[in-house]
Amino acid sequence: MKKVVKFGGSSLASAAQFAKVAQIIKSDKQRKFVVASAPGKRNSADTKVTDMLYGCYALAEEGKAFDKELAAIEARYQEIIDGLELTVSLSEDFKTIADNFKAKAGKDYAASRGEFLNSKLLAAYLGFEFVDAAEMICFKQSGEFNAEKTNELVAARLEKVEYAVIPGFYGSSPDGKAKTFSRGGSDITGSIVARAVRADVYENWTDVSGVLVADPRIINDPEVIDVITYKELRELSYMGFSVLHEDAIFPVRVEGIPINIRNTNDPAAEGTWIVASTCQKSKYTITGIAGKKGFCSVTLEKDMMNAEVGFGRRVLQAFEDNDISFEHLPSGIDTMTVLVHQDEFMHKEANVVSALHRLTHPDGIEIESDLALVAVVGRGMKSARGTAGRIFAALAHANVNVKMIDQGSSELNIIIGVRNEDFEVAIKAIYDIFVSSRL
Amino acid sequence: MKKVVKFGGSSLASAAQFAKVAQIIKSDKQRKFVVASAPGKRNSADTKVTDMLYGCYALAEEGKAFDKELAAIEARYQEIIDGLELTVSLSEDFKTIADNFKAKAGKDYAASRGEFLNSKLLAAYLGFEFVDAAEMICFKQSGEFNAEKTNELVAARLEKVEYAVIPGFYGSSPDGKAKTFSRGGSDITGSIVARAVRADVYENWTDVSGVLVADPRIINDPEVIDVITYKELRELSYMGFSVLHEDAIFPVRVEGIPINIRNTNDPAAEGTWIVASTCQKSKYTITGIAGKKGFCSVTLEKDMMNAEVGFGRRVLQAFEDNDISFEHLPSGIDTMTVLVHQDEFMHKEANVVSALHRLTHPDGIEIESDLALVAVVGRGMKSARGTAGRIFAALAHANVNVKMIDQGSSELNIIIGVRNEDFEVAIKAIYDIFVSSRL
Numbered sequence: 095m096k097k098v099v100k101f102g103g104s105s106l107a108s109a110a111q112f113a114k115v116a117q118i119i120k121s122d123k124q125r126k127f128v129v130a131s132a133p134g135k136r137n138s139a140d141t142k143v144t145d146m147l148y149g150c151y152a153l154a155e156e157g158k159a160f161d162k163e164l165a166a167i168e169a170r171y172q173e174i175i176d177g178l179e180l181t182v183s184l185s186e187d188f189k190t191i192a193d194n195f196k197a198k199a200g201k202d203y204a205a206s207r208g209e210f211l212n213s214k215l216l217a218a219y220l221g222f223e224f225v226d227a228a229e230m231i232c233f234k235q236s237g238e239f240n241a242e243k244t245n246e247l248v249a250a251r252l253e254k255v256e257y258a259v260i261p262g263f264y265g266s267s268p269d270g271k272a273k274t275f276s277r278g279g280s281d282i283t284g285s286i287v288a289r290a291v292r293a294d295v296y297e298n299w300t301d302v303s304g305v306l307v308a309d310p311r312i313i314n315d316p317e318v319i320d321v322i323t324y325k326e327l328r329e330l331s332y333m334g335f336s337v338l339h340e341d342a343i344f345p346v347r348v349e350g351i352p353i354n355i356r357n358t359n360d361p362a363a364e365g366t367w368i369v370a371s372t373c374q375k376s377k378y379t380i381t382g383i384a385g386k387k388g389f390c391s392v393t394l395e396k397d398m399m400n401a402e403v404g405f406g407r408r409v410l411q412a413f414e415d416n417d418i419s420f421e422h423l424p425s426g427i428d429t430m431t432v433l434v435h436q437d438e439f440m441h442k443e444a445n446v447v448s449a450l451h452r453l454t455h456p457d458g459i460e461i462e463s464d465l466a467l468v469a470v471v472g473r474g475m476k477s478a479r480g481t482a483g484r485i486f487a488a489l490a491h492a493n494v495n496v497k498m499i500d501q502g503s504s505e506l507n508i509i510i511g512v513r514n515e516d517f518e519v520a521i522k523a524i525y526d527i528f529v530s531s532r533l
Numbered sequence: 534m535k536k537v538v539k540f541g542g543s544s545l546a547s548a549a550q551f552a553k554v555a556q557i558i559k560s561d562k563q564r565k566f567v568v569a570s571a572p573g574k575r576n577s578a579d580t581k582v583t584d585m586l587y588g589c590y591a592l593a594e595e596g597k598a599f600d601k602e603l604a605a606i607e608a609r610y611q612e613i614i615d616g617l618e619l620t621v622s623l624s625e626d627f628k629t630i631a632d633n634f635k636a637k638a639g640k641d642y643a644a645s646r647g648e649f650l651n652s653k654l655l656a657a658y659l660g661f662e663f664v665d666a667a668e669m670i671c672f673k674q675s676g677e678f679n680a681e682k683t684n685e686l687v688a689a690r691l692e693k694v695e696y697a698v699i700p701g702f703y704g705s706s707p708d709g710k711a712k713t714f715s716r717g718g719s720d721i722t723g724s725i726v727a728r729a730v731r732a733d734v735y736e737n738w739t740d741v742s743g744v745l746v747a748d749p750r751i752i753n754d755p756e757v758i759d760v761i762t763y764k765e766l767r768e769l770s771y772m773g774f775s776v777l778h779e780d781a782i783f784p785v786r787v788e789g790i791p792i793n794i795r796n797t798n799d800p801a802a803e804g805t806w807i808v809a810s811t812c813q814k815s816k817y818t819i820t821g822i823a824g825k826k827g828f829c830s831v832t833l834e835k836d837m838m839n840a841e842v843g844f845g846r847r848v849l850q851a852f853e854d855n856d857i858s859f860e861h862l863p864s865g866i867d868t869m870t871v872l873v874h875q876d877e878f879m880h881k882e883a884n885v886v887s888a889l890h891r892l893t894h895p896d897g898i899e900i901e902s903d904l905a906l907v908a909v910v911g912r913g914m915k916s917a918r919g920t921a922g923r924i925f926a927a928l929a930h931a932n933v934n935v936k937m938i939d940q941g942s943s944e945l946n947i948i949i950g951v952r953n954e955d956f957e958v959a960i961k962a963i964y965d966i967f968v969s970s971r972l
Contacts, residue, residue, distance in 0.1 A: 423864065
């Protein structure tokens with residue numbers, strides 16, 4: 095048995111958190127490969143070290159002095175060193191960083207130092223080997239992640255290593271420069287390592303007790319999901335769930351390795367299992383509810399459009415030519431609606447509309463903005479008849495006007511368009527009927 | 534006030550029916566322009582004259598004798614002449630038809646004679662002028678209907694005419710050959726005439742008391758719709774409603790002329806009004822339910838497809854390249870489903886699938902056949918919250934598995950995918966909840 099464990103920024107923000115993390119790791123000998131984030135916030139008013147690094151490097155890039163700012167970052171690490179009574183010193187590292195900042199080594203290099211230094215400290219504290227991600231995680235010159243080469247390198251590098259700490263978030267380009275994933279990318283690093291070493295489980299330790307059924311900013315103290323499939327999570331992540339980086343699922347999915355979301359501050363809690371498939375039913379028929387605001391609908395009307403082979407394709411062409419991706423394409427008879435992100439669409443509206451006229455000669459085009467999408471996701475919906483009825487009854491009862499419905503034949507989700515202002519009400523209504531009242 | 538009245542085949546199938554029709558026309562002096570169909574069935578075992586003509590001409594085209602068959606057609610008309618004690622004779626006409634059949638004047642010419650002869654008889658019986666559609670209804674050489682030229686010709690030809698009978702269903706090509714609309718096209722002729730003479734109403738007389746809320750083959754004695762908008766009817770027609778030819782709406786719509794569907798066998802009944810818009814609410818929240826069987830769903834899965842600008846367009850390209858039009862395109866996250874007509878798709882399946890692979894590199898493609906679509910249409914759905922809830926509750930209660938939902942932002946309809954075998958049950962369940970029990 096081999097476990098890869100990843101700890102998020104808040105789990106590694108202070109000496110006290112380091113101590114909790116060490117206890118978790120040491121309590122299970124199978125926790126062999128540790129992926130570490132940069133120190134996060136120690137309290138809600140605090141600044142993440144990654145943000146301090148971005149700020150500091152911005153000064154360096156402008157040719158301004160950044161000594162004070164870099165010193166503040168060093169102090170954050172020193173506090174951890176002192177708190178844990180470690181004998182390591184990072185002063186050489188900080189000299190190198192200062193030199194590289196002056197040489198304008200890049201924003202990605204700057205950001206990556208947060209994980210780099212934190213992993214060094216954690217390795218020293220645990221007595222594990224430190225293995226730099228730059229050696230193993232590769233990007234192509236285009237900036238795209240090189241999954242297969244990385245997988246080989248990580249597997250080879252860690253083959254003979256028993257215990258190691260690996261910094262998350264970054265790797266390197268073919269030219270040797272540091273290159274990061276998008277924000278929250280340490281989740282991806284953990285998943286990559288888990289895949290490469292063929293771990294039995296990928297534990298992702300964070301500051302919540304698992305994946306929640308709905309957004310805690312909307313639902314007060316929402317339930318934790320016990321088991322969720324990759325696909326379900328992927329759908330929820332896309333629609334705004336943020337417990338795990340949305341791309342972190344792909345590497346482990348190749349090997350079918352389950353992810354276990356755990357809470358560093360409550361290690362006894364089982365957390366959430368993210369698995370390839372399961373015979374376990376969701377406790378509440380639905381698995382989760384997520385959503386996003388800020389969509390626009392562009393509705394075309396044209397008599398007999400269904401008889402025109404290529405009509406839909408030409409509609410999408412008009413959006414593609416303006417580099418706008420669409421979210422949904424509900425269609426009636428003689429009408430077709432394209433749902434797009436408002437911020438992407440807004441500045442290109444005139445171009446898209448004229449392209450639509452040119453390519454499709456519609457009888458009319460109507461645009462509605464400030465729409466939100468709510469996704470109700472659940473593997474149990476396929477077998478539980480009446481889910482749609484319950485959802486729409488709940489929305490009607492809450493006076494929410496349903497602008498759009500899209501349910502594909504995957505039957506894993508129903509996506510509902512509502513007005514932005516109805517967004518929270520809609521999520522509450524659906525949560526209530528399935529989870530709170532279990533009607 | 535000017536009314537254009539069109540009578541269907543069953544309204545003009547026999548002398549007795551002719552008498553009813555004449556009484557209807559004579560009872561209202563505003564009924565000035567009459568569009569007539571060919572004689573339909575006199576009873577359920579009977580053959581429509583149009584079908585007899587097709588059969589007869591098929592023999593002529595093969596160079597076989599067709600005298601007996603043509604004589605049978607002549608007998609049908611003679612029966613009407615005798616029954617009405619008319620003094621007209623069609624024997625010259627039948628000689629011309631025999632000659633033209635021998636000269637292979639075309640299938641469309643053959644079919645058009647049904648309306649031509651019946652209109653002559655009706656004109657004689659009413660004492661109205663007979664105006665041949667061939668003079669006014671024009672097609673382009675491509676076969677496409679030439680709406681604008683026709684409108685000018687009909688307006689000019691009928692300007693000085695007070696009362697006329699015009700055969701429905703056909704017109705002529707630039708080369709002078711007869712050319713018909715698709716089956717049921719007399720409805721279109723009536724609409725064209727109504728537009729050209731700027732009628733106040735287009736009365737469409739048939740053998741049912743109006744547009745029904747649902748298919749009487751599925752629902753026993755369904756309610757009649759009192760008022761329906763062009764758009765609603767257009768949606769229902771597309772999905773299988775057959776009271777009026779689906780293209781018959783377009784000409785009158787240009788002028789906003791209402792259509793009144795009436796029953797020749799029950800002229801006192803108000804029938805159904807088909808209007809541009811109305812403040813009248815539907816009696817039952819929904820206006821009508823229609824549907825079709827025989828669809829296939831092609832579901833593509835691909836990680837991160839939403840991030841790929843152009844993905845949807847390329848999916849549709851694969852179908853377009855194989856000359857297949859799609860009906861709906863519901864999409865989730867990482868999945869997209871294309872709904873197509875099974876009969877169109879079946880023989881091209883392999884080509885489409887390989888084109889999809891080539892153009893979109895999906896992770897997987899799944900095909901499901903034998904699906905049906907049910908459309909619930911109603912202008913009242915926009916303001917009546919909870920319609921979707923009622924529909925899906927009814928379907929759940931009836932144990933119908935909902936495979937797809939598509940509601941665009943027109944909010945005029947909800948389209949639901951179910952299995953073919955659940956089709957009738959689904960329509961019954963929806964009819965019951967909105968109409969029978971009005972829950």
